[in-house]
Structures are given as C-alpha cells and as structure tokens.
Amino acid sequence: MKISGAKLFVKALKEEKVDVLFAYPGGQAIDLFHALYGETDIKVILPRHEQGLVHAADGYARSTGKVGVCLVTSGPGAANLVTGIATANYDSVPMVCFTGQVPTKLIGNDSFQEVNIVDITKSISKYAVTVKRRENLAEIIKKAFYIAKTGKPGVVVVDIPKDIQQELGSDDYPCTVDTQDCKPKNTIPSLQIIKALDILDHSKRPVFLIGGGVNIAHAGTEMTKLIQLTGIPAVTTIMGKGAIPSDHELYIGNIGIHGSYAANSAISQCDVLFSIGARFNDRITGKTDEFAPNAKIIRVDIDPICISRNIEADLSIVADAKDVICSLLEKAGPLNIRSWTEQINTWKKAHPIHISGDGMTPESIIGQINQIFKNAIIATDVGQHQLWTTQFLDLNEHKQLLTSGGLGTMGYGFPAALGAKIGNPEKDVIVISGDGSIQMNIQELATAVVNELPIIICIFNNSYLGNVRQWQEMFYQKHYSQTCLRRRKSCAAICNTPTQNCPEYTPDFIRLAESYGAKGIRVTEESEIADALTEAKQNQKAPTIIEFIIEQELNVLPIVPPGRPLQHMILEGSQKNA
DSSP states (O other): EEHHHHHHHOOOOOOHHOEEEEEEOOGGGHHHHHHHHOSSSSSSEOOOSSSHHHHHHHHHHHSSSSOOEEEEOSEEEHHTTTTHHHHHHTTTTEEEHHHHHHOOOGGSSOOOTOOOOOOOOOOOOOEEEEOOSSSGHHHHHHHHHHHHHHHSSOEEEEEEEEHHHHHHEEEEOOOOOTTTTTOOOOOOOHHHHHHHHHHHOOOEEEEEOHHHHHHHHHHHHHHHHHHHHHHHOOOOOOOTSSOOOTOOOOOEESSSSTTHHHHHHHHHSSSSSEESSOOOOOHHHHHHHGTTTTTEEEESSSSSTTTSSOOOSSSSEEEHHHHHHEEEEEEHOOOOOHHHHHHHHHHHHSOOOOOOOOOOOHHHHHHHHHHSSSSSSEEESSSSHHHHHHEEEEEEEEEEEOOOOOHHHHHHHHHHHHHHHOTTTSSEEEEETTTGGGGGGGHHHHHHEEETTOOOEEEEEOOOOOOHHHHOOOOOSTTTOOOBBSOOOTTSSSSOOOOTTSSOOOSHHHEEEEEEEOOEEEOGGGGGGHHHHHHHHHHSSSSSEEEEEEETTTSSBBBBOOOOTTTOOOOEETEOOO
C-alpha cells in the first residue's frame, strides 16, 4: 500500500511509541500537521515559541526516560531550536527533532524560509540528516530513534523536505535497521575493573565523583549500594546531584567553583578519585593543574572521546556507568578508611553551606520546598537561583532535578517543567527561576494555562542578573554593567548600589500571571513562605507564580575565583579565603 511521506511519518511515531509530540506548525511542515490531524494516539502540545517547545521536549525526556520528540517548520522555526538542541545534546538527553524543509529542488536557492539546519546543527547534535529520497524516509526515522537513545544519548535532527512529505511510497516501517556504524561497544573490560579495585584497596583517602552519567544510566540505586558497601564517600557534579540521597551519611556535597568546603577539600586531599560519568569541565575542576593533585584518577565514561578530556586519567574504563557499577558491586568490599571519613565529617561540621542574614533567604525558601513537596520534579533556570538550588535542595528517589548543566541556558527551566508535568502528571512540578531567566520564555505561561498544568513557578526576584552581578562585585570593582533590571533611561550613568529610590521593577509578575489566567502570589517575609507554597500546591487547574522578593546583593558562597584551584575558596563576605 502506498501512502504519503507525511502519513509514514505519523506511522513511524506510533511504531516508536511516541505518545507526546511538541510541535509548532508552518508552511514547510503543514503536510505533517495535516497527517496528524485527528490522531488520538499522539498528544500534540503547541507551545508559544519553538525554543520553549524544544526545552519542553527536553524536560519530558529527562523526567520520563523516553525520547523527547518535536516538530517545527523550516527556516526560522528550525533555527529557533538551536539553543535547545545544544542544551539537550550537551547534557546527553535523547531527543529527535523533526524540521520541515523547502522542496528538494529548491534547496540551496535562497528559497523563502530556507536554512541549512543540518549544517547549522551538526556540531551541536549527535546526528543530523536531510531526507533526500522518499524511499529512505522510514529507515532514517528508525535510525534516528536508535541513535538518540543508544550509547551516550543525544539529539538527532531529521530534516524532511516538503516534496518528500507529499510523495507516495511504501507504508513499510522497519523493525530494525543496520546500526553497525553507530552501535556502541557494550563489553565490560574486566581487567580494568580488577585494576580499579586494586587501586581502591591500596587507598587511604578515596572519593567517588558522581557525574550526570550515573543519572542518565538510571544507576542511582546501584551507586548508593556501592557507596554503602565500600564505605567510600562521594561528591557530585551539578548533573550528578540526586544520584544518591542528599541525606546519605557518605554524601559530602557538590564540587566545583560553588562546591561545598568539605567536597572541594576532599577532592584536593584524596589519594584516589574514582569518577563515574563526569565530564570534568572547568566549572568543577577550577585550575586544572592543581585539581586532585595527590590522587590517582580512575575515569568511567561511555564516550571514548571524553575519557581523558581536560583531566588525564591514570586508569580509563570505557563502558556504561550502570554496567561498571554493577560489576564493581560483584567484586568490591568494605575499605578501612574510618579516619578519612571522620576528617570529611569534621570539614562538613566546621564549614556548612549557609546563607547568613536576617529574614527570607533562598535557603529558607528551598527549605520549605523540601518540607512541603515529597514527590516532585524541580526544574531550574540558570543563575544564582540554580546554584542555591543545587546547594540546598534535598533529593532522593522521589525527587528529581532538571537543570541545564553544560550549556547553562537561561530560559530552560519553565518550559522544561511543562514537559516534565505532561510526562509525570501525578507529580508536583516546581520551577525555581530568577527574575531575569524567567522572562526568557515567559510566554509559555499560555501553554501551561491552556493545558491546565498546575506548575508552581518560584521566582527569586533580586532585581538583578544576579550571577553576573556577583562576579562584577567580587572581581570587577563592582561595576554593575547592564545587570540591573530596574535600570531606566532616567537613572544615573554610573550606579553600583541599589537604594530605596530605585525605579519600580518591570514587569509586575503578579499582574502578568493574572493576565494569562494564572495565579500570582508575592512573598516578602519568611513567615509567608509555607502558606504561599501550600496555596500554590492546592491550585490544581492552573499554574501559580510565587514571586519571592529577596535581598538584592546576596551572593552564592563558597566561590572559587577564576583561575584558582578548588582549595582557594571564598567562604564568606567578599575577601575571606579558605
């Protein structure tokens, strides 16, 4: 039986068990949308901007473990996906992004709404391809889903020209495709496992470094068992947070430029650093020449290209994180490192992460979120609020954190939360954002309202692009260049101190929420936090914005100054060094 390419596209989605599609129509994708019309097996979500759309697909994928799927038109529609593709691919999120394209005969002729989206996205995706022949459409789609979710997950871009969508051809959709050129090696290098265990057996001060790869492999339970079995303390990257419970006695905290004193000290003084699924970017290493200077480094990564990037490993294991952890569980035993764990506990007690000051702080807000929401997904944008969240949010098997850890994308959190709520309707979904980040994709309030998604949006409003302002305060002579969001044309040319005479903040988030049909709550006192969160939780038919008015010049501490090693932490104020 012959069917159009557009109908084959719909059939392919069904065969791949796609039940949610995030999509925005346009001229070069109209045939695909026509084929979707009336479909009941696929729920099509219409966000209000393509960037919101791709972040929503990302949040759906991260929170469900399924492949996130999106569909847009050519040209500007496709180009608007770029930031979201890079965000997801950097954090190894499995997604397939379909883009409409001008007819094949018009490609390369500067046609209306034509961009070469394949060339644009090649460096920020796992694979990108234009379908040039109708008979190849089914195989390309099948391969796209395989590549997106196999090995190190990532984003696949499939560009479908309009004539391919319209052309009649076979209705066959393959059960399998030839994947020899993209099939990862799944063997566990047993000799490397034995070597790793031998290094651990001879260590006195070992530490596990847990990266996002452990969460991607859904190996949190196994990782917790391994830590419990060996007695080895663990630190996490931001992307690895939640792999083991935050309250586990052997969990030290996050490492990196905003890591805890105990975690960074443990890295700096350990004699073995066993990393699983971490990419060792500059946000966690500080000065690379002095990172874990006394340690033998064991690295586990599924990607052979990444295995010694940035930090050279003494022993490399190229394999899936879960497979390696399970293999270690079969052979490992407890280590006699009591004096080491006691030293770490001493550091934790002496230098806990805490925000000093009177009244409402991000610590007190997040503390109430910990108390009130027990089965939840928390999504953040990027900025100070993200860092405070990773410091104070309690995570366990019932709570998940979604955040842009690699690309650091402002505007990610809210649309990602939409996708998470659609994929997990039984869970509470909370967004923690800043007054700058939330405005990057604020239009998605409409999407939340029309889909009756009771998402809770917590805005930490300090009237600044806080993370950049903090760096300007600490390292750039307090020159607040373009970071004050209250600033107006009438303000003084040079202003580096907020006063009571500053202009009113724009927009009024409460009135903005109400204009969309959402609920708005403003909180100015610590005593109001719990009631606001409880009220928002009870609002089950629409999103709620809670605007928390926090201190304007509050800083995220500890912080490691740029170019310095992890042990050179500023712990308080702006000058005190560890």
